[in-house]
Amino acid sequence: MLNKVFGGGTEQKVIDNIKRHMQILLSASECFKKGIEEWDKDQMYCVADLEREGDGIRREIISTIYEGAFLPFLRTNICRFVEIVDEAFDVLKDAAFEFKHLGPKLDEDIMEDCIKISDINRQMCDMLIIAFDTLFNKGDLREKTLAIRIYEKKVDDIKFDLISKLRGKDVKDFWEGRIISDFMSYLTHISDVIEDASDYLHIINLSMR
Amino acid sequence: MKVDEIMTKKLEILDADASIYDAIERMIDKRIRSLLVKPGDEKDVYGVITVRDIVYKVMAKNLDLNKTKVGEIVSKPLVCIDKGIDVEHAVNLMAKFNITRLFISQGKEILGIVSLLDVMSAELIKRAREGHSAK
Numbered sequence A: 001m002l003n004k005v006f007g008g009g010t011e012q013k014v015i016d017n018i019k020r021h022m023q024i025l026l027s028a029s030e031c032f033k034k035g036i037e038e039w040d041k042d043q044m045y046c047v048a049d050l051e052r053e054g055d056g057i058r059r060e061i062i063s064t065i066y067e068g069a070f071l072p073f074l075r076t077n078i079c080r081f082v083e084i085v086d087e088a089f090d091v092l093k094d095a096a097f098e099f100k101h102l103g104p105k106l107d108e109d110i111m112e113d114c115i116k117i118s119d120i121n122r123q124m125c126d127m128l129i130i131a132f133d134t135l136f137n138k139g140d141l142r143e144k145t146l147a148i149r150i151y152e153k154k155v156d157d158i159k160f161d162l163i164s165k166l167r168g169k170d171v172k173d174f175w176e177g178r179i180i181s182d183f184m185s186y187l188t189h190i191s192d193v194i195e196d197a198s199d200y201l202h203i204i205n206l207s208m209r
Numbered sequence B: 001m002k003v004d005e006i007m008t009k010k011l012e013i014l015d016a017d018a019s020i021y022d023a024i025e026r027m028i029d030k031r032i033r034s035l036l037v038k039p040g041d042e043k044d045v046y047g048v049i050t051v052r053d054i055v056y057k058v059m060a061k062n063l064d065l066n067k068t069k070v071g072e073i074v075s076k077p078l079v080c081i082d083k084g085i086d087v088e089h090a091v092n093l094m095a096k097f098n099i100t101r102l103f104i105s106q107g108k109e110i111l112g113i114v115s116l117l118d119v120m121s122a123e124l125i126k127r128a129r130e131g132h133s134a135k
Helices: A009-037 A042-066 A072-101 A108-134 A141-167 A174-207 B020-030 B051-059 B087-097 B116-129
Strands: B034-037 B047-050 B080-082 B101-106 B109-115
Touching: A009 A042, A009 A072, A009 A108, A042 A072, A072 A108, A072 A174, A108 A141, A108 A174, A108 B116, A141 A174, A141 B020, A141 B116, B020 B034, B020 B051, B047 B051, B047 B101, B080 B087, B087 B101, B087 B116, B109 B116
Parallel strands: B080 B101
Antiparallel strands: B034 B047, B101 B109
């Protein structure tokens, strides 16, 4: 719908960049998942690299919008959507940072939950791209955002279980506990941010009617 | 889609001589609606107790939650299917036996559980992904 109404060159540039922005988020989440699966702390550097790349694209998108792309009433919502996607990048980067500072490998059942969450996060990024594409074709945005909410609920369920397991775990010192706690908070917060982004897609869709 | 792709691995096991109150506490703490019940002896098999069992068989009859044992209301044997079975077949089984959850097994080992909610969620995600390659 977006490109039907605003088929101009600058609008198309913004749309292409938003897609690129989300594709990079998907790549970062894939990289993150691989790093956790293989317990490869070096692998996590790619998340920070991709986040920097995402930052550059975000700045370009915002500049293009305020140079005149899209009607003024749409600009705020589109900018907010891009900012939320960028927030997902930040949280993913924070999780990757904490992962690099985790001490010895976590218990197998805890690791299994972390891998599962990072896989759901990755699938949510993919679904967000599909949902964004729906703005340009006849697909049903409502069913895509519902899928995102289902994923988020799954993360919530695992999070609840994970916290119970972690409460019974001994930690060596304050910092070990703090790093594990922060890592889990960031890991489980990514899905909330992606859900917020999908809510904004709904708002953009409504504001174009 | 196979059942092991959508199953929940979170299984909680209780002894048959635990009280219904213990079962309720466990369900609330773990936010689940069913519990596996251990076999009483070597010849016995695993059973299942659900929220529905507790409400209909204990609460509705005004039985004492502390005195009634899980073993008194447990349903046996479990309806299990192999992990490689299609979700569609699992749904047919649920409809046939009028049950809302199936246990997923590999040999004698119980790997997880699939509920109607899991099936519905998986179907909704599949529909949302239609026309897009899954990543």
